[in-house]
Every structure is written in structure tokens, then in C-alpha cells.
Amino acid sequence: MKKIFSGIQPTGDIHLGNYVGAIREWVHLTEEYDCIYCVVDYHAITVEYNIEELARRTIETAFVLIACGLSPEKCKIFVQSHVPEHTELTWIFNCITPIGELERMTQFKDKSRQHRANINMGLMGYPVLQAADILIYKADFVPVGEDQVQHVELSREVARKFNSRYGTIFPEPQVILSMAPRILGVDGQSKMSKTLNNYIGVLEDEKDVWEKLRTAVTDVNRVRRTDKGNPEVCNIYTIHRAFSENKMLLEIDRECRSAGIGCIDCKKMLFENVKKELTPIRERALALQKDTGYVIDVLKKGAQECGAIARKTMDEVRKATGIYIP
Ligand code: TYM
Numbered sequence: 001m002k003k004i005f006s007g008i009q010p011t012g013d014i015h016l017g018n019y020v021g022a023i024r025e026w027v028h029l030t031e032e033y034d035c036i037y038c039v040v041d042y043h044a045i046t047v048e049y050n051i052e053e054l055a056r057r058t059i060e061t062a063f064v065l066i067a068c069g070l071s072p073e074k075c076k077i078f079v080q081s082h083v084p085e086h087t088e089l090t091w092i093f094n095c096i097t098p099i100g101e102l103e104r105m106t107q108f109k110d111k112s113r114q115h116r117a118n119i120n121m122g123l124m125g126y127p128v129l130q131a132a133d134i135l136i137y138k139a140d141f142v143p144v145g146e147d148q149v150q151h152v153e154l155s156r157e158v159a160r161k162f163n164s165r166y167g168t169i170f171p172e173p174q175v176i177l178s179m180a181p182r183i184l185g186v187d188g189q190s191k192m193s194k195t196l197n198n199y200i201g202v203l204e205d206e207k208d209v210w211e212k213l214r215t216a217v218t219d220v221n222r223v224r225r226t227d228k229g230n231p232e233v234c235n236i237y238t239i240h241r242a243f244s245e246n247k248m249l250l251e252i253d254r255e256c257r258s259a260g261i262g263c264i265d266c267k268k269m270l271f272e273n274v275k276k277e278l279t280p281i282r283e284r285a286l287a288l289q290k291d292t293g294y295v296i297d298v299l300k301k302g303a304q305e306c307g308a309i310a311r312k313t314m315d316e317v318r319k320a321t322g323i324y325i326p
Helices: 016-029 051-067 085-094 099-103 106-114 121-135 146-166 206-214 235-243 246-257 263-289 292-321
Strands: 003-008 034-039 075-079 141-144 174-177
Touching: 003 016, 003 121, 016 034, 016 141, 016 235, 034 051, 034 292, 051 075, 051 263, 051 292, 075 292, 085 121, 085 146, 085 292, 099 106, 099 121, 099 146, 106 121, 106 146, 121 146, 141 146, 146 174, 146 292, 206 263, 235 246, 235 263, 246 263, 263 292
Parallel strands: 003 034, 003 141, 034 075, 141 174
Antiparallel strands: none
């Protein structure tokens, strides 16, 4: 069975971007692949974060993953820091990764701009840790949203560099790009993200979801109800593509272009579809919240199983790199 690895940061509420860009796909992949999914807490501390909240958010992220449909029976779920070999392999990879490659990463450039007062080594080395996450399990495929493709490509380069210098240990992992489009935030401008606070949370209650959708930016050139719209540049239509069936998409496309439907009605249709998908997730999450013990056990078991694989890879790596083994 081919291996899948992917991760998500515990930096706050899981939003529609994460859900359609990654998690929904992760669930399907468990049917055909040997899947490992990780809550990447060490990645989350590369920027300013709330010390008191990190542990709670880590657990919360895990239970949202389960609520979204990831079954611990069908995949491994664990917390990155519980398998310390990830950071150990990162060090080895640090020593073969050119700084120039890291400086040109889009996310590094964006985050350096956002966090001018704290451009630290971890922020620059972030994709190296991501490469270690993936390669320590010798994953074949990495399902991610569009924003993470560049990082997975870097993992391929790291694997290639390591293999050519020390002998082949790692496969070059391939991206599985989510079928869903890149979701912008409710501002209609930047990628939906936790840090930009322009998101709709998977667990948000219906009233708040509607309020955010109702006020979300659409095609900015469509000022009046009677103006014709362009679905191609409308983020609400993009989200529709992730939640609505083809028949409805065709109808909206046609009606929007001819000003036959207004933005509010289009948003109401979207809201109904989003609600249909998110309500059962919210209900499962509420039930899991009352059973934290179950989630903690899942993470413990995940870390044990993943730790065993990671230790084996590290043994190979130590041997290949000439590290003294007593
Ligand atoms: P993170 O936590 O930012 O996001 C988790 C997943 O959600 C996708 N995503 C989106 N997709 C579509 N539209 C959006 N607006 C949107 N926002 C987020 C991301 O592409 C991602 O797939 N560096 C990673 C975590 C990571 C990882 C890994 C991933 C660490 N190690 C190893 C894969 C393999 C990150 O910050 O994801």
C-alpha cells in the first residue's frame, strides 16, 4: 500500500480552506492508502503564539480532524512533537539544504513581512521540518492545498540531495493537489487563513457562518443587483464549487452572468449546502469534546506507531551519514 502523509497546524480554528483544501480529501484517501496525519505543533511556534493555548489547540485540532470524518481505525493521527525524530532528521536535512532555497519560499517571504520583529531560524527552516515530517515516513504522496505545493517540492529536492550524497533512502514524495480550489477569505482578497482572521470556522455556529457569508466580498465590479456578475472572480462562487453540485453551479453561473440572481440569493444557496455538510461535523465535535480521553488515547497510539517507523528511518539515516552508533 502506498503511503500518505499530511499535516495541519494547531494555530486556531480549522476553517473552510483547510477543510476543502485538505481534510475532506484526507478522509477519502484513507480508503486506498496507508495514511498518517499529523498535528504539527512545532511548526506553529515559528511565529508569535499563545503559550497558554497551544496544548489545548493541539488537542482541539485533533478532535476536529476526527469529527471531520478521519477514523483512527483507518489512519494514524498524532502530534508532531510526540515523535522527536522529526526534529532530529530536520537537523540532518538542515545541513544539506541551501539557504537560498529557503529564502525564496513564498510563505517565508509572506510571513517575514507579517512578523518583521521575529524573523527567526525556525521560520526560515519551516519547510525543512516539513520535509522531515514527510520523509521520515518515506511517504509517496502528500495531499495539500495549493499554498503548500512549493514546500512539498522542496521536500523532493531534499530527498534527491540526501539520496545522491548518502545513498538512496528516501522516495521523492508527490503532491496530491486538492480537487478543490484555493479558498480566499471573506475579504475576497487573501487566502482564507487563521492568522488573517478572514475565515469561516468549520465549528462555527450557523448564525455566525451566515453572518460571515452574508457580508463576504463577491465580484467587486458587481455594484448593483442589476449589474451582470462574473463568477470566475467571485470567491462565493469558488466556495460554491467546493460545496454545491454541478447542476446548481451551472445554474448560478448562468444566472449570475445575466444578473438573473442576486448575490444574497446566491449566498443563501451556498449557506444551505455548507450547513448540510458542517452540521454533522459540529455535532460529532461536540460529542468528542465531552470525551477528551478518547482523543488523547488516539494520539498516544498514533505517536507509538509513528514513533516506531520514525526510529527505524533514523537508524538508517545515522548509518548512512556516518554518525557514530555505539
Ligand atoms: P496549514 O495548517 O496552513 O493548512 C493545512 C492544510 O489546509 C490547506 N489550506 C488551504 N487550502 C485551500 N484554501 C485555503 N485557503 C487553505 N488554507 C489552508 C493547506 O494547503 C494544508 O494542506 N505547512 C503545513 C502543515 C505541514 C504539512 C507537513 C503538510 C507541516 N508538515 C507535511 C503536509 C506535509 C501548513 O501550514 O498547513
